[in-house]
Amino acid sequence: MRRIARRAAASALLQLAAIVIGSGTAVATDDYTLPFYDPAVTLSYGVDRDRTVNRQLDWTGQVWNDGLTHYGRVYDQHTGTDYPMALRSEVAAAKDGTVVDLEGGYGTTQFGSFGNFVKVQHTDGRETLYYHLASATDGGISVSIGAKVMAGQRVGRSGCSGLCYGAHLHFELLVWSQAAEAFKLADPMSERRWTTWPGRIPFDAAYVRESNPGTEYIPHGWVITHWVEFRNTGGRVWRSSGGGRAAIATWDPAAHASPFRAVAWPFSWLATYVDQASVSPDGVGRFTFNLYGAPPVGSYRETFNLQSYGVHWFDHGRLGNFYVPIVVTTP
């Protein structure tokens, strides 16, 4: 069984839900994506958009005239969006930018007024803050001040440092206010700052079809062409050039030199980049590459995964564990 049908059905349901809930379809922009890689992560609490004590305005627009805790919505005076996740989960930059501040000296679960964080400044003048991270010695900080980060690049790992009750990521979006001459809180959810609505993780894909869904028979020493299509179910636009371009590369183990690599492959482990110049969220990208029958006559299987080149691997399981069965035959 090469594909997991259940995945496809679940993906279709999610897309339908997005259309129904979103009063609109995915918007292909290079705006913000969710700052992590696991699509199963849900929201604990969003921003309290009303700074009055005991009066809360949540991300849906509902007002709560109390100081109570409203799960999935808001708690009083909350300054960011909280995402539950296991300790040391990967945290991603929500957009291209430059690291302008960080702290990594607190223990991974050290309680207190301050904790570990990374702050990134973006070219639109906004800043994003990733808070409660694990300690630097525990892998909590993956970047340094002044480093350029690409959208979807890992900046750290989650923890529960600082003012924290249960492991989660506290994510803030800050906007420069000329009037106040200071950064002010923004709410990416109510402002619909995500590239898609509802927000998506940066990199995700679902198998669509391929040129030959069965076994490829390659005469020894010959080259054949194979293509596969994936739907872009993540939040980032796939591009064929530039940093983070969408690529298909060998997997299991990751980035191994393929015995089937052809001359046209950019690297021994990277078969090709996406055919189209860009593929927006919900679009279908095709990856066309050659397979060279170099190994001796016999049966093989080459496993592939998608990668945002130099940034992050996709979740291979969510791609349907894609591989190509290959039989090298006598020419």
Place this chain on the structure above:
Amino acid sequence: MRAAALLLALACAGCSSPVTRSPPPPSVQGTTLPSGFPVIEGAVPMPLARDDPGLIALWESDRLGSSTYDFYAVALPAAGYRVIGLYPGGEVALIRFQAAGGAVWQIVVHGAADGRAAIEVRLDRP
């Protein structure tokens, strides 16, 4: 639910905290905390406010931060309560779970006066 499972898995720090069986705090409006309900070690039962009818039980603890939340994320299912949702946060954590008879209750952990943590068991509310 996958996130919930992950959080349950990670919460092993709380596993090491022994479950103590405190006397059930006073009931409110007929709702009584079942005997044997898990209570984190060192928690001190507190009187319930009359103007908070949804509050079933209240303790205070000197365990700040993640440990109390982690404890309940593990201890509730271990005691037979089905966890419905986990909502950790910066200043508060909330766990929704199914109590006996199918009613949904909440554990709410947050900072209290004098630098302690408050642990509430209360009827579910949005």
